[in-house]
Amino acid sequence: MTADAMSRDEIDGALRDTGAGVLSLTDGAETYAVPESFGYDGDAVYFQFMNGADSDKMHFVETTEVATLTAFTQDPARSVIVRGGLCPVADADEPIAMRAIAANATIPTVDVSLDTNPDELTFAFYQLCPDERSGRAFGVSPPVPGA
Template sequence: MSMDEVRESSPDSMTDDQIRAFLMEQGVGILGLADEAVPYLVPMSFGYDGNSTLYFVFLLFGTESRKEQLSERSRQARFLVYSAESAHEWRSASLVGRIDAVPDDEWESLQDAMGNAWHPDVFSAANPMRGVEGYRFRIDEWTGIQNTG
């Protein structure tokens, strides 16, 4: 590998404004919740308020939801958002924050932020669905890296 190729493939840090813009563009990421031995990772659609909070809507199936249980007992969670256009053009942001249920009187904030969320159609025929719960992820810290080729 030549030095030009090494320079071309070296990532750059993203600024706070670049991370905000990236989160506004994206609508899906990976939520990581603490479990006893192995982290629980789940792909999630998300909305972003443009400032310091992500919003999720959990579709709840069956009598128990591991995602719901772990969200309720986790003090902190991690969320990863990434986009990979090619080997030399990609971005990723890693966020650490607190996750908690959205109270009924704050659902309007959740709905306003969900404009950029990606919603899969795979769950529309799933049974038995027992409900929908809103969660917010209050961002405590973030880092972002990118390679723009």
């Protein structure tokens, strides 16, 4: 199997095409990884978090200094990692987040909370401002002559 580094344009394309991944957070002692839909506008990754009053996710969001998003596909096989600060989207910038999410997020088909009435859930937009982006595209190694 081969693994080739992706260019910035390929990384941007993969983030726009994928629309969902695993967001990894930490409180300094424990890690918390959660599947999340996201939107990407070429500059920032946007999330719309839905949570209840005692949300583990929001605890970790508030204590994480550097978040990591891993997005991947199997066909074609590729993975992208984005690392950076995670912060609330300012009210004035919510339309930017909404457009990015509407353009390319993969909306989940599962219930977010089995124990919480939907009326008790709150929504908040967050953005991950990338400090680092990396990507790998995977392929089949060519046959070795004479092997």
